[in-house]
Amino acid sequence: MAPRVLISDKLSAAAVQIFKDRGVEVDFQPDLGKDKEKLAEIIGNYDGLAIRSATKVTPKILEKATRLKVIGRAGIGVDNVDIPAATAKGVIVMNTPFGNSITTAEHAIAMMFALARQIPQADASTQAGKWEKNRFMGVELTAKTLGIIGCGNIGSIVAERGVGLKMKVIAYDPFLSAERALDLGVEKVELDDLLARADVITLHTPLTEKTKNVLSAENIAKAKKGVRIINCARGGLVDEVALRAALDSGHVAGAAFDVFSEEPAEANPLFGHPNVVCTPHLGAATSEAQENVALQVAEQMSDYLLSGAISNAVNFPSITAEEAPKLKPFVELAEKLGSFAGQLTETDIKTVRITYEGAVADLKVKALTSAAVAGLLRPALADINVVSAPSVAKERGIVVEETTRAATGDFDSLITLTVVTDTYERSVSGTVFADGHPRIVSIKGIKVDAEFAPSMLYVTNEDKPGFIGRFASLLGDAGINIATFALGRDRQGGDAIALIEVDGAMPAEVLTEVQSLPHVKQARPLRF
Ligand SMILES: NC(=O)C1=CN([C@@H]2O[C@H](COP(=O)(O)OP(=O)(O)OC[C@H]3O[C@@H](n4cnc5c(N)ncnc54)[C@H](O)[C@@H]3O)[C@@H](O)[C@H]2O)C=CC1
Ligand SMILES: O=C(O)C(=O)COP(=O)(O)O
Numbered sequence: 001m002a003p004r005v006l007i008s009d010k011l012s013a014a015a016v017q018i019f020k021d022r023g024v025e026v027d028f029q030p031d032l033g034k035d036k037e038k039l040a041e042i043i044g045n046y047d048g049l050a051i052r053s054a055t056k057v058t059p060k061i062l063e064k065a066t067r068l069k070v071i072g073r074a075g076i077g078v079d080n081v082d083i084p085a086a087t088a089k090g091v092i093v094m095n096t097p098f099g100n101s102i103t104t105a106e107h108a109i110a111m112m113f114a115l116a117r118q119i120p121q122a123d124a125s126t127q128a129g130k131w132e133k134n135r136f137m138g139v140e141l142t143a144k145t146l147g148i149i150g151c152g153n154i155g156s157i158v159a160e161r162g163v164g165l166k167m168k169v170i171a172y173d174p175f176l177s178a179e180r181a182l183d184l185g186v187e188k189v190e191l192d193d194l195l196a197r198a199d200v201i202t203l204h205t206p207l208t209e210k211t212k213n214v215l216s217a218e219n220i221a222k223a224k225k226g227v228r229i230i231n232c233a234r235g236g237l238v239d240e241v242a243l244r245a246a247l248d249s250g251h252v253a254g255a256a257f258d259v260f261s262e263e264p265a266e267a268n269p270l271f272g273h274p275n276v277v278c279t280p281h282l283g284a285a286t287s288e289a290q291e292n293v294a295l296q297v298a299e300q301m302s303d304y305l306l307s308g309a310i311s312n313a314v315n316f317p318s319i320t321a322e323e324a325p326k327l328k329p330f331v332e333l334a335e336k337l338g339s340f341a342g343q344l345t346e347t348d349i350k351t352v353r354i355t356y357e358g359a360v361a362d363l364k365v366k367a368l369t370s371a372a373v374a375g376l377l378r379p380a381l382a383d384i385n386v387v388s389a390p391s392v393a394k395e396r397g398i399v400v401e402e403t404t405r406a407a408t409g410d411f412d413s414l415i416t417l418t419v420v421t422d423t424y425e426r427s428v429s430g431t432v433f434a435d436g437h438p439r440i441v442s443i444k445g446i447k448v449d450a451e452f453a454p455s456m457l458y459v460t461n462e463d464k465p466g467f468i469g470r471f472a473s474l475l476g477d478a479g480i481n482i483a484t485f486a487l488g489r490d491r492q493g494g495d496a497i498a499l500i501e502v503d504g505a506m507p508a509e510v511l512t513e514v515q516s517l518p519h520v521k522q523a524r525p526l527r528f
Contacts, residue, residue, distance in 0.1 A: 003069075003305040005048035008032040008039060008055045011074050011297070012290045015050060018298035024048070024305060040064045048301045050074060051081075053263070053281060059085040072301040074293040075100055075284055076154075077234060078314055079207045087315045088392070090385035094300050094313045098153060099292035100284035105157035107283045108202050108232040109165075111256035114277045115200075115228045116141055118254075121274065139199075142166045147198025149214060150205030150233065151176045151186065158202055159184045170194055173205075195222040200230065207234035217242035220252065228254040232283045235261040244269040247276065258283045316387055317366045327367060330360055330415070331386070333438035334368040336452045336528055337417045337430050338375025340440065343526050344426065344458065345376075351399040351420040352376060358407030358414055360432075369402050372417055411441065443488070443497055450486035452528040453501035457511075462519040463489045463496040470517050475502065478510045 004025040007015060011030070019026035027046070032039055033055030043049065043065045050072045051057070057071060062085050071081055073095040086093050114120055117138040125132050146162040148155045151171040162169040163185045170187045172194045181188040191214075194201070201223065205211040215229065215238040223229075229252060231238050240261055246252040247270075254275040260268050263281060270276045284290070303309040308328065309321040319327060334354070354372050356365050367386065374389035377396075384392055393400050407414070416429040429442040440450045450456075461467050468487075475482055481503040489496035506525045514523040 003047040004045060004067075005050060005301060005305070006032070006043070006046040007050040009050070009052035009074070010054070011050055011052065012287075012294035014291050015074065015294035015298040018295060019302060022298075022302035022306065024302050036061070043068065047305055048072065050297055050301060052284075053077065053080050055080065057081040057086065062086055062089050062091065065089065065091065070094065070301050070304050072297040074290075074297040076104075077206060079234060083315055084391070088388050090383065090388040092304060092310060092313045092387055093315050094297070094304070094311065096293045096296040096300070097312055099296050100286075100289035101153040102157055103286040103289035104232055104283040105154050105161060106286075107258060107279070108154070108158050108204070108230055109161050111230045111232060111258065111277060111279075112141065112146075112200055112202065112228070115230070115254040115256045115275075118275075120277050141200075143168065144199040145170060145197050147172070147189075147194040147201045148186070149173070149191070149194065149201065149203045149237075150211070151181075151184070152204065154233075155202075155204035156180075156184055158204060159186045167200075170197060191219070192222060195219055196224060198224060198227060200228045202230040203233045203237050205233055205237065207236050212236050213239055215239060215243070217245075220246050223252065225251055226253045228252070228256070230256045232256075232258040235259045235263060235265075240269045244273065247273050316370075317364055319364055319367055323364060327363055329432040329436045329438060330363060330368055330413070331371045333430050333432055334372040334415055334417075335375035335386075336438055337415060337428050337440070338372035339378060339528060340375075340428050340452075340526065341417055341419045341426060342376040342379045344524060345419055345421065347421045347423060349376070349396075349398050349419055349421055351401060351418075352393070353401045353403070353416075353418040353420065355403045355405065355416045355418075356413075357405055357409070357416070358412050360413035360415060361404035361406070365402060365404055368415065369400060372415075373398075373400060376417075376419070414441070416442075440486075440499065443499075444495075446488040446490050446495065446497055448486045448488035448497060448499055450484065450499040451501070453483065454528060455502050455505055456526040456528065457498075457500040457502060457506055457514070458522075458524045458526050459498040459500070459514065459520060460522045461496050461498070461517075462521070463491075463493050464519045467496075467517065467519055468498075471498075471500075471514065474513055474517065475510065478507070478513075480504065480506065480510060 002025045005019055007028045016026050016028050040061050047067055048070045052074050059082055068091050070092045078095050081093050118136045122136045144167055146167040146169045148171040151173040159169045170189045172191045176188055217239050220242050256277040258279045300311050307324050309324040310319040354369050370386040370389045373393050374384050374386050377384050411431045414431050418427040430438055430440050432438050483501040486499040
């Protein structure tokens with residue numbers, strides 16, 4: 001069945017076409033994002049949800065999203081998506097980190113000129129027939145100091161434009177390297193320094209717990225008198241009430257806002273002030289940017305839904321279209337090794353140790369570790385998946401250790417998963433043969449060679465003559481067909497294990513009989 005995607009915001013029609021071309025069913029409902037109830041009602045029918053900023057993906061929506069695998073943000077900011085809730089639900093959240101950055105930077109520059117020359121106010125006055133040539137005295141930007149808070153993709157483009165305008169550009173960004181600052185022609189400063197020196201401040205950080213209210217009443221008070229403030233990043237970065245007071249007192253000379261703490265902004269403390277310029281979240285609104293982000297998000301979502309390739313996910317490592325098919329059999333192996341250990345583990349797991357040896361160590365092992373942990377915990381949590389597994393493990397206090405190393409033994413690639421509980425440590429190793437099928441090659445250090453099958457039996461026994469015969473006749477008498485039989489032992493007469501594939505399920509009473517055969521220590525059914 002073709003995957004189904006819902007577009008609940010105003011994405012360019014280019015996205016619809018891409019989905020159709022890729023064989024993904026698409027439902028284009030550009031105004032749905034505003035209607036939470038309706039969205040909650042129908043979200044259960046879709047594998048993908050493509051959005052902009054109008055759709056809020058809350059835990060309530062996610063609760064109803066029983067089929068959802070991916071949320072694609074045609075744009076940059078993902079603060080309208082509850083990422084921890086999406087992750088816990090196993091839903092990939094991806095964005096398009098560059099498609100609208102030039103456009104947004106240009107909007108910030110346009111806002112800077114609008115403020116410096118009061119263009120919107122002068123336009124309204126001129127068109128009202130007033131010809132107020134003396135009212136609109138502006139300021140020249142050349143040689144003024146532009147203070148950038150957040151010098152990432154968009155902030156850097158603004159910085160380059162600022163340098164081009166012959167401004168002195170300073171930036172506050174804890175993650176900006178000295179080399180990058182030098183490349184951009186920007187002076188890296190601390191926030192207080194920026195506040196004290198900037199004639200124009202422009203914000204370009206995401207909205208996070210750390211950046212929320214970065215321009216608080218206190219910080220606005222520290223800013224240079226006559227400063228102009230631009231926010232084309234996110235509402236919530238600036239205390240709008242404090243800014244209004246600072247505009248009223250004349251401490252701040254002007255403010256240009258594209259984003260507001262509540263959107264759509266029908267009322268806002270900044271509205272109505274003569275030195276304020278506002279636009280309705282238009283930062284990304286050019287045909288070029290909208291085409292870019294729509295195409296990209298549709299491609300990325302289709303790739304994921306159709307081939308498992310992951311790009312620009314904010315809650316999972318990237319997997320290229322080239323890597324995805326190489327990774328696939330190892331994902332299956334890791335998940336099955338996890339499942340094997342999970343089905344045999346009764347007590348609380350403290351640590352999971354996963355070692356990748358040989359060629360597999362060069363793949364995206366993070367994804368494999370997630371798959372192993374998902375398999376391990378699935379016996380207890382049916383709807384866990386590779387996306388949610390790391391956060392679920394963390395929540396449960398399970399330590400996940402990952403090691404990669406060169407091949408040491410007989411296999412090109414080997415994955416070993418060790419589960420540590422309060423009372424024991426159990427390891428299982430597996431590989432993928434040339435046929436692409438995963439196999440178990442060792443259990444607790446004992447060599448075996450078995451494929452994973454839908455219905456299996458795991459038996460540990462003392463290595464004594466007669467076990468195989470008695471076991472085979474017991475199953476034969478019960479009408480259970482043995483499909484494959486893999487044996488291993490640590491030494492002659494020592495500990496032995498058997499992995500048996502049977503046709504159909506293993507009835508409980510037969511299992512009890514197996515358990516009571518002489519020399520049998522443990523018999524457990526396994527399903528893969
Ligand atoms: N108005 C609009 O339509 C648009 C708004 N945006 C907003 O712009 C934001 C920035 O976008 P990009 O530049 O692409 O993101 P980015 O991730 O490339 O850059 C963000 C920068 O902020 C810095 N940062 C993080 N925490 C900080 C802190 N506490 N103090 C100072 N700097 C901090 C980071 O180090 C990074 O360099 C987006 O998150 C989005 O909210 C993006 C596109 C359109
Ligand atoms: O990309 C972003 O972060 C934006 O804020 C753009 O928002 P929009 O897609 O125009 O609703």
